Amino acid sequence: MKSFHDHLENLQSQAKKLAESGLALNSIFDQEEIRLKREDEASSLRAVYRAVEEQLQRLERTEASVELGHSQGNLILSLGGLAVAAMGSKSNRLSAMRDYLLREPTHRQQPFGLVMVCIGPKGLPDDVRGISISQLARESNRLESQIINKLREDGYLLFSQEAFSALIDKLTGDIQEGRLSLPISRDKLAEIAGLNKSKPSIKVIEAE
Known part of the structure; x- marks a missing residue:
C-alpha cells in the first residue's frame, strides 16, 4: 500500500513539473510571438x-528640372527683349540695360525645390506621402508659407526629410521596446513630435 502511495506521489510530482514546464514554454512562445510582431511593425x-x-x-528631381526649364525660358525672353532694345537709340539701349540689371530675377518670382513629408489623419503607416510645397504654391499662385499654413490648418503634419527620419527612428525604437504599436494616429504623432495637439478639420489631398 505504501509503495502504491509513493508511486502516486511520484506521478503527481512529475505531472506538476510537466505542467510548470508547459507553462514556461507557453510563456516563452508568447514572448517570442510578441517580439516578432514588434519586429514586423518596425520593419x-x-x-x-x-x-x-x-x-x-523624385519630387526633388522634378523640381530641379522644372526650375531649369523656367530659368532657361526666362533667359531667352530677356535676351530677346535686350536684342529688341538694342535696335533703338543709344539712350534707350542704356535705359533698357539698366532696367534689366536692376530687375529682380524672374526665377525668384516663383518658388521651386521645397518638398516635405505630409501625414494625414490616419497617421502611420497608411496616410503619409511626399509632396512638393513649391508646386502647390505655383499652381495656386500663393507663397510657400501660405501653403504650409493651410495644410497645417487642415490637420496635416508636415516634416522635412531630416525631421521625418528622426521621427521614424524614435517610433521604431518605441515599437521594439513595446511602448508603441501600429497604426499610429495623427494625434499621437503630433503628441510624440511635440506639435499642436488640437484636432482641426481634415481634408484629403489627392496624390500627385
Missing part, C-alpha cells in the same frame, strides 16, 4: 520611410 515602418524617401527624391 513595416522602415519600409514606409524608404518609400517616402524615394517619393521625395
Whole structure:
C-alpha cells in the first residue's frame, strides 16, 4: 500500500513539473510571438520611410528640372527683349540695360525645390506621402508659407526629410521596446513630435 502511495506521489510530482514546464514554454512562445510582431511593425515602418524617401527624391528631381526649364525660358525672353532694345537709340539701349540689371530675377518670382513629408489623419503607416510645397504654391499662385499654413490648418503634419527620419527612428525604437504599436494616429504623432495637439478639420489631398 505504501509503495502504491509513493508511486502516486511520484506521478503527481512529475505531472506538476510537466505542467510548470508547459507553462514556461507557453510563456516563452508568447514572448517570442510578441517580439516578432514588434519586429514586423518596425520593419513595416522602415519600409514606409524608404518609400517616402524615394517619393521625395523624385519630387526633388522634378523640381530641379522644372526650375531649369523656367530659368532657361526666362533667359531667352530677356535676351530677346535686350536684342529688341538694342535696335533703338543709344539712350534707350542704356535705359533698357539698366532696367534689366536692376530687375529682380524672374526665377525668384516663383518658388521651386521645397518638398516635405505630409501625414494625414490616419497617421502611420497608411496616410503619409511626399509632396512638393513649391508646386502647390505655383499652381495656386500663393507663397510657400501660405501653403504650409493651410495644410497645417487642415490637420496635416508636415516634416522635412531630416525631421521625418528622426521621427521614424524614435517610433521604431518605441515599437521594439513595446511602448508603441501600429497604426499610429495623427494625434499621437503630433503628441510624440511635440506639435499642436488640437484636432482641426481634415481634408484629403489627392496624390500627385
